[in-house]
Amino acid sequence: MNTSTALHTDRYELTMIDAAMARGTAEEHCLFEVFARRLPGARRYGVVAGTGRLLELIRDFRFGDAELEWLRTHDVVGQDTLDWLANYRFRGNIWGYREGEVYFPNSPILTVESSFAEGVILETLVLSVLNYDSAVANAATRMVTAAIGRPLAEMGSRRANEEAAVAAARAAYIAGFGATSNLEAGRRWGIPTMGTAAHAFTLLHASEEEAFRAQIEKLGTNTTLLVDTYDVRAGVETAIRVAGTELGAIRLDSGDLPTLVTEVREQLDALGATGTKITVTNDLDEHAIAGLANSPVDSYGVGTSVVTGSGSPAASMVYKLVARRGADGAWVPLAKNSEGKASIGGKKTPMRRLSASGRANQERIYLGETTPAQDVTERALNVPLVVNGEIEELYLGAAGTALAREHRVAAVSELPAAAFRLARGDAAVPTVFIGN
Amino acid sequence: MNTSTALHTDRYELTMIDAAMARGTAEEHCLFEVFARRLPGARRYGVVAGTGRLLELIRDFRFGDAELEWLRTHDVVGQDTLDWLANYRFRGNIWGYREGEVYFPNSPILTVESSFAEGVILETLVLSVLNYDSAVANAATRMVTAAIGRPLAEMGSRRANEEAAVAAARAAYIAGFGATSNLEAGRRWGIPTMGTAAHAFTLLHASEEEAFRAQIEKLGTNTTLLVDTYDVRAGVETAIRVAGTELGAIRLDSGDLPTLVTEVREQLDALGATGTKITVTNDLDEHAIAGLANSPVDSYGVGTSVVTGSGSPAASMVYKLVARRGADGAWVPLAKNSEGKASIGGKKTPMRRLSASGRANQERIYLGETTPAQDVTERALNVPLVVNGEIEELYLGAAGTALAREHRVAAVSELPAAAFRLARGDAAVPTVFIGN
Numbered sequence: 001m002n003t004s005t006a007l008h009t010d011r012y013e014l015t016m017i018d019a020a021m022a023r024g025t026a027e028e029h030c031l032f033e034v035f036a037r038r039l040p041g042a043r044r045y046g047v048v049a050g051t052g053r054l055l056e057l058i059r060d061f062r063f064g065d066a067e068l069e070w071l072r073t074h075d076v077v078g079q080d081t082l083d084w085l086a087n088y089r090f091r092g093n094i095w096g097y098r099e100g101e102v103y104f105p106n107s108p109i110l111t112v113e114s115s116f117a118e119g120v121i122l123e124t125l126v127l128s129v130l131n132y133d134s135a136v137a138n139a140a141t142r143m144v145t146a147a148i149g150r151p152l153a154e155m156g157s158r159r160a161n162e163e164a165a166v167a168a169a170r171a172a173y174i175a176g177f178g179a180t181s182n183l184e185a186g187r188r189w190g191i192p193t194m195g196t197a198a199h200a201f202t203l204l205h206a207s208e209e210e211a212f213r214a215q216i217e218k219l220g221t222n223t224t225l226l227v228d229t230y231d232v233r234a235g236v237e238t239a240i241r242v243a244g245t246e247l248g249a250i251r252l253d254s255g256d257l258p259t260l261v262t263e264v265r266e267q268l269d270a271l272g273a274t275g276t277k278i279t280v281t282n283d284l285d286e287h288a289i290a291g292l293a294n295s296p297v298d299s300y301g302v303g304t305s306v307v308t309g310s311g312s313p314a315a316s317m318v319y320k321l322v323a324r325r326g327a328d329g330a331w332v333p334l335a336k337n338s339e340g341k342a343s344i345g346g347k348k349t350p351m352r353r354l355s356a357s358g359r360a361n362q363e364r365i366y367l368g369e370t371t372p373a374q375d376v377t378e379r380a381l382n383v384p385l386v387v388n389g390e391i392e393e394l395y396l397g398a399a400g401t402a403l404a405r406e407h408r409v410a411a412v413s414e415l416p417a418a419a420f421r422l423a424r425g426d427a428a429v430p431t432v433f434i435g436n
Numbered sequence: 437m438n439t440s441t442a443l444h445t446d447r448y449e450l451t452m453i454d455a456a457m458a459r460g461t462a463e464e465h466c467l468f469e470v471f472a473r474r475l476p477g478a479r480r481y482g483v484v485a486g487t488g489r490l491l492e493l494i495r496d497f498r499f500g501d502a503e504l505e506w507l508r509t510h511d512v513v514g515q516d517t518l519d520w521l522a523n524y525r526f527r528g529n530i531w532g533y534r535e536g537e538v539y540f541p542n543s544p545i546l547t548v549e550s551s552f553a554e555g556v557i558l559e560t561l562v563l564s565v566l567n568y569d570s571a572v573a574n575a576a577t578r579m580v581t582a583a584i585g586r587p588l589a590e591m592g593s594r595r596a597n598e599e600a601a602v603a604a605a606r607a608a609y610i611a612g613f614g615a616t617s618n619l620e621a622g623r624r625w626g627i628p629t630m631g632t633a634a635h636a637f638t639l640l641h642a643s644e645e646e647a648f649r650a651q652i653e654k655l656g657t658n659t660t661l662l663v664d665t666y667d668v669r670a671g672v673e674t675a676i677r678v679a680g681t682e683l684g685a686i687r688l689d690s691g692d693l694p695t696l697v698t699e700v701r702e703q704l705d706a707l708g709a710t711g712t713k714i715t716v717t718n719d720l721d722e723h724a725i726a727g728l729a730n731s732p733v734d735s736y737g738v739g740t741s742v743v744t745g746s747g748s749p750a751a752s753m754v755y756k757l758v759a760r761r762g763a764d765g766a767w768v769p770l771a772k773n774s775e776g777k778a779s780i781g782g783k784k785t786p787m788r789r790l791s792a793s794g795r796a797n798q799e800r801i802y803l804g805e806t807t808p809a810q811d812v813t814e815r816a817l818n819v820p821l822v823v824n825g826e827i828e829e830l831y832l833g834a835a836g837t838a839l840a841r842e843h844r845v846a847a848v849s850e851l852p853a854a855a856f857r858l859a860r861g862d863a864a865v866p867t868v869f870i871g872n
Contacts, residue, residue, distance in 0.1 A: 003439075007620035008598045010591065012631030014619070015655060019633070023650035025640055032636075057598070070623045078654075116640050123634075124618075127594035128601055155446065158563035159750035162444045162493070163599030165564055182560075183450070184443040187506045195448030197455070198559075200468075200757035203770040204461055204552050214459035218514075219451060229772045254774035308749040314595040314740055321636035334639040336665045338690035 005057045006067050006088075010124045011076060014085075017117045018077040021084065026117040029325035031347055034096070034110035034130060036103070039138070040312035042424035045415060047141045047408055048109055049171040050133030051099035052400035055391050057125055058090055084117070091389035092118055095382045097350075099395060100174050100407035102415060104363045104427045108348045109317065111382070116321075123319040131317050132164060133171040135309035139286070140175035141412065142310070143302060145420050146289040151299040153194050155181040155281065156307030168307040174404045177306075190398025199253075202229040212242040222248035224279060227264075228255065236264055240271045249277035249298065257282060258295050265296040285310050286422055323347055331369060344433060351378040352414070352429075360414045363431040379414075441493045442503050442524075446560045447512060450521075453553045454513040457520065462553040465761035467783055470532070470546035470566060472539070475574070476748035478860035481851060483577045483844055484545055485607040486569030487535035488836035491827050493561055494526055520553070527825035528554055531818045533786075535831060536610050536844035538851065540799045540863045544784045545753065547818070552757075559755040567753050568600060569607040571745035575722070576611035577848065578746070579738060581856050582725040587735040589630050591617040591717065592743030604743040610840045613742075626834025635689075638665040648678040658684035660715060663700075664691065672700055676707045685713035685734065693718060694731050701732040721746050722858055759783055767805060780869060787814040788850070788865075796850045799867040815850075 020026035039046050063071075063085040071077060071085070092114025103109055110126065112119045143152055154172040157165035157180075169185030179192040186193035197215055205211035212225055221243045227235030227250045239250055250268070252260060257280050268276050280292065281301035289300055309315075322345045323331040333345030346367050353362040354377055366372050385392050394400060412419075419428035456462035475482050499507075499521040508518060528550025539545055546562065548555045579588060590608040593601035593616075605621030615628040622629035633651055641647035648661055657679045663671030663686045675686055686704070688696060693716050704712050716728065717737035725736055745751075758781045759767040769781030782803050789798040790813055802808050821828050830836060848855075855864035 005598065007618075007623055008593070008601065009619050010593055010617040010631055011619055011622075011629045012617065012633055015631060016633050016637045019651045019654035020637070020640065022654045023641075023646075025650065028640060030640070067623075071619075074622065074629070076619070076629070116636075120634075120636055123636075124593050124601075125598060128596060128598035131595050132597040132600070157444070157446055157560050158755075159567050159752075160564060161568040161597060161600035161603050162441065162561060162564035164568070164597035165444065165560075167597050181446040181448065182443075183445050183447055183507075183512070186447075186510065187443055187503075193447045193510070193512070195446055195451060197448055197452050198556075199772045199774070200552075200556055200559075201452045201456070203757045203772060204456065204464060204466070204760065205459075210459075214461065215455045218455035218458045228774045231773070254777050256775075304750055304752075313744040313749045316595075316740075319594075321639045324640065336635045336639060337667070338635070338664045339692075341690050 003060060004062055004064050004067055005060045005125060006063045007070070008125050008128065009121065013121050013123055014071070014077050014081065016120055018081045020116055021080055027115045030114065030116045030119055030321055031323040031331065032112040032119045032123070032319055033108045033322045033348070034126060034317050034319050035106050035108050036315055036317045038105050038316065039427060040314070040316050041310070043138060043142070044419045044421060044425060044428040046103045046134060046315065047137040047175050048097045048099055048101045048103055048134055049137035049174050049404070050129040050167070051096065051110070051385065052395040052404060053133065053167060053170065054126060054129040055385060056396055057129060058122065058386070059391055061090065061122065061125065063088055088121070089389065090114065090118060090122065090386065092386070093384070093388065094386035095384050097381050098383050098407050099400070099404035100411060101381060102411040104429055104431045106365065106431045107363055108350050108365065127317060127319050131314045133167055134315040134317065135313055136168045136171035136306060137175040138312065138315060139310035140172040140177055140306050141408070142286040142422060143289055143306060144176035146286045146422065147300055148293055150297060151178040153177065153179045153181065153299065153301045154306055155195070155301045156303035157182045159304040160307040165307065170401055172306050174401060174408055176405070176408065189401045191401070196224045197226055199226065199229045202226065208235060209238050209242055212239055216243050221246050224249040224251050226251045226253060228253055232260065232264065233267065236267050237271070240268070240273050240276070245271065245273040245276070247273055247276045249279050251279045251281060253281045255282070257292060261292065261295040261297055290422060350381040352381055353378050354414060358414060359416050360429050361416070363429050365431060365433045367433055367435050439496060440498055440500050440503055441496045441561060442499045443506070444561050444564065445557065449557050449559055450507070450513050450517065452556055454517045456552055457516055462551065464552045466550065466552045466555055466757055467759040467767065468548040468555045468559070468755055469544045469758045469784070470562060470753050470755050471542050471544050472751055472753045474541050474752065475863060476750070476752050479574060479578070480855045480857060480861060480864040482539045482570060482751065483573040483611050484533045484535055484537045484539050484570055485573035485610050485840070486565040486603070487532065487546070487821065488831040488840060489569065489603060489606065490562060490565040491821060492832055493565065494558065494822070495827055497526065497558065497561065499524055524557070525825065526550065526554060526558065526822065528822070529820070529824065530822035531820050533817050534819050534843050535836070535840035536842070536847060537817060538847040540865055540867050542801065542867045543799055544786050544801065563753060563755050567750045569603055570751040570753065571749055572604045572607035572742060573611040574748065574751060575746035576608040576613055576742050577844070578722040578858060579725055579742060580612035582722045582858065583736055584729055586733060587614040589613065589615045589617065589735065589737045590742055591631070591737045592739035593618045595740040596743040601743065606837055608742050610837060610844055612841070612844065625837045627837070632660045633662055635662065635665045638662065644671060645674050645678055648675055652679050657682050660685040660687050662687045662689060664689055668696065668700065669703065672703050673707070676704070676709050676712070681707065681709040681712070683709055683712045685715050687715045687717060689717045691718070693728060697728065697731040697733055726858060786817040788817055789814050790850060794850060795852050796865050797852070799865050801867060801869045803869055803871050
């Protein structure tokens, strides 16, 4: 498999460059902007995820001999464009919301400043990463709220494309999950991994008791035993008989959880296993988690719903050309007028206005080139991510992932209470454009 | 980036192997089966996709030094298991439905025969691939039906993880789409690629007319011009004025399509551009496509809905241990009894029963080791995919992808008319288990 990310690109990005090069417009100085017109699922806020991962992919966005040969053979672009692609690396500027930042409709999450050709070619990759990772983070942050401080583990790899699964584990971690089952996510992004045994392990052995003995012999009594392969009550009894009252946890993966969890807690306590925890993993989403708030659950494992964005598998972000540098050096705002898809052109400076008590109450998007003064009531949202082609190292790798996870906590702590309602509704903080 | 697929695995697969090795059960001869308990979205049939891609990933499922070192450092498994992993390659048998085959609830899509350890370790990867690719194919096949023979192009890369996008392009192609915008899918799987220009290209230029001239100069008059950046009627007029009446196509990406398409067709005809085609690309799904059946649309571009499975982003397939070889050499059926998740153990032979006119009317799953006689009324569904670790080359690469695309046409042609209803409902063909 090739490791260049350069062909993770829609063909029309290259044909546009081809035509613009012939016309002499490919080198126009441009601004592209990523934003979402709405929050899918009528959620109250979104969480930016994918930025650090994207920066690494932009670093690897180079056309090697294999890519150029394929483009030549398939007659995608002409020789001038092939020569230009051979020397391509992104040399412009990118700034944007920090990874882990909260966003609202029309928040300018990422801005790319470069020649037309240099910027347009990144459209597909930028959107693939931000749309998927933010969709996962948007779902995950709601689950974290619903879990009222109890730990969550992401275990949905099997319900997502194998590479998407790694990105999902990372996005869920940034949004507050504590661990993942995905080993590659552990290796690539430094995320804690977890997991003990599945039903197959119990079925493999002559009896549930034998399976539990095998697991405890190898993994110790602090492990988690899956007790619902046959009969939960008998499974719990066997688990404590085999492991003793110091058993770490039992896992429930079926049944009506609010009822079952309460019964199992009583059974464990009656057996003297008062310290044995209960983890649940049965098709949970934010609503099921919220429905267990008053049940004696100790932790949650979430699969399908988090890796598929809990009903909103793409964050509906778009990448739009919003300005072109005019002959006088000033930005000329550009905006299409398509029905239902009109956009606001020009350079923008986003600020989050905070109340005296530090609560976010407005997303203020200043239009024009003047940067507004930052004061105690407005927090600037943009940070430099790439400066003259140099990627800000701070946001890369495991360290960047950890930083994004911290930043989400800070950003979410500014939100008004209405942001945490799970019901569909309007964004918790209104976005306003402020002309200059 | 590492190219081994071995860590695309849930941690518990490895801890189960670790415990089973210590207990002496890791080498038990086992059968694992992939099936879906239901068709998500209450669809009438499903299309298997991902198999050829999966076989290549299984070939690359090897633990190299980097993987072993990471597992050792993070104390995931003990030394005996690390030694076993170092020598791992799949040496068992895999058989299953052909890629492109139709399936129903409980169809045993894939069966893995191997030692417990050798088979259980593939669970996560197998499900990641089949669940995502089949989810896309399940959505795409309905869109193909709704398009009543008009060509469809997949252009949803920006709304899916960057690697998922490549898999989605492949799955949509297998399900009958004719092309993709994704260049990497073109390179990796031999899928035709397409695309010309976006709104950004029009915005970049001083006028729509100048943008159209630039595009036509480079791409010729047989190109597709996007006419809705400003005003559609003016855009169409400009397009024909610049390109002449031989213009290949115009693209509409906004507005109320049934009305707009009819108006634009009339305008094109009035301008003499009777051969200029109309392609539409505005947030289409199978229902929107069906709603355009009586409109003069020539082709469709589909994005978000196809790459996200049109509301069902994972096919809900599971990978279950269904049998273990007993001391006498016979398969012992295994099945858990968890509430709402009970399964049917044992070896199975799936056949599709056909009426005298060749119409599928029953999915017959024979239980037990006797292979039923195949006759004119029953079509055997299993083919060998891996034999003693040797992968069937026929199904790999671009050739395997093309074969799967052909097979879907044949399999779908057997379906009863009820299968093509877009409304929610029961599977079009009932699945029955037949004991021995």
